[in-house]
Amino acid sequence: MTTLPGQATAAVDGPSPADPLELAAAWLPADGSAPGPTMTLSTIGLDGYPSARTVLLSRFDGQRLHFHTDTRSRKAAELAAAPRACVTIVWPEAARQLVVTGDVAPVTDREARLAYSARTRYLQVLAWVNDTDLAAETAAARRQRWAAFDAERGERPLEPPTTWGGYAVTPRRMLFWRGATDGPSNRLAYERRSDGSWRLEAWPG
Numbered sequence: 001m002t003t004l005p006g007q008a009t010a011a012v013d014g015p016s017p018a019d020p021l022e023l024a025a026a027w028l029p030a031d032g033s034a035p036g037p038t039m040t041l042s043t044i045g046l047d048g049y050p051s052a053r054t055v056l057l058s059r060f061d062g063q064r065l066h067f068h069t070d071t072r073s074r075k076a077a078e079l080a081a082a083p084r085a086c087v088t089i090v091w092p093e094a095a096r097q098l099v100v101t102g103d104v105a106p107v108t109d110r111e112a113r114l115a116y117s118a119r120t121r122y123l124q125v126l127a128w129v130n131d132t133d134l135a136a137e138t139a140a141a142r143r144q145r146w147a148a149f150d151a152e153r154g155e156r157p158l159e160p161p162t163t164w165g166g167y168a169v170t171p172r173r174m175l176f177w178r179g180a181t182d183g184p185s186n187r188l189a190y191e192r193r194s195d196g197s198w199r200l201e202a203w204p205g
């Protein structure tokens with residue numbers, strides 16, 4: 001892994017607050033600042049095997065990590081069957097990794113609409129046109145459909161399609177990995193107790 005020595009040392013020597021949400025707030029972009037980092041979203045596949053893909057972190061609201069997707073997608077079906085997930089975010093240049101495991105619930109329509117309006121035009125169009133039928137077309141036909149959609153809508157603001165949806169992960173476990181070039185990496189492993197407080201253990205990196 002490539003690390004910037006100054007940052008890596010700062011990361012490994014950083015604080016270990018009693019509340020991991022405080023540390024998450026320090027590591028994640030401020031709420032509302034776009035774009036968020038990418039994260040590997042792991043769900044439980046309908047066949048019982050892990051199922052993983054990359055999504056954008058739409059926002060961290062101080063308690064939950066939000067992401068957005070097509071409600072016809074595989075991940076949406078998997079979350080309907082088992083509303084639990086793990087997200088992994090890595091910042092190689094800062095020698096940091098955050099793994100969050102938790103319970104997933106859909107966000108409100110209002111939250112989903114706000115997230116849609118914060119997406120780039122490209123991603124807004126993608127949410128409209130990128131469906132299973134289109135995927136089966138040739139590359140030329142896919143581009144044509146894209147161009148036709150753009151020509152039809154012009155520069156007008158887009159509303160989210162009815163298939164646009166959002167989810168939020170409420171952490172049960174949070175694992176903060178902190179690397180170093182001049183010493184051992186380590187992890188802060190937090191687990192939420194039933195009373196809402198957090199148990200903290202130091203793990204090797």
Ligand SMILES: Cc1cc2nc3c(=O)[nH]c(=O)nc-3n(C[C@H](O)[C@H](O)[C@H](O)COP(=O)(O)O)c2cc1C
Pocket residue numbers: 038052053054055056057067068069070073074075076
């Ligand atoms: C960098 C990157 C960012 C992505 N962001 C999202 C996203 O925010 N939401 C989304 O639904 N898919 C996103 N995708 C596409 C997903 O990785 C995935 O291919 C798609 O959502 C279908 O996943 P599923 O079949 O497992 O549901 C992104 C892909 C990449 C490479």
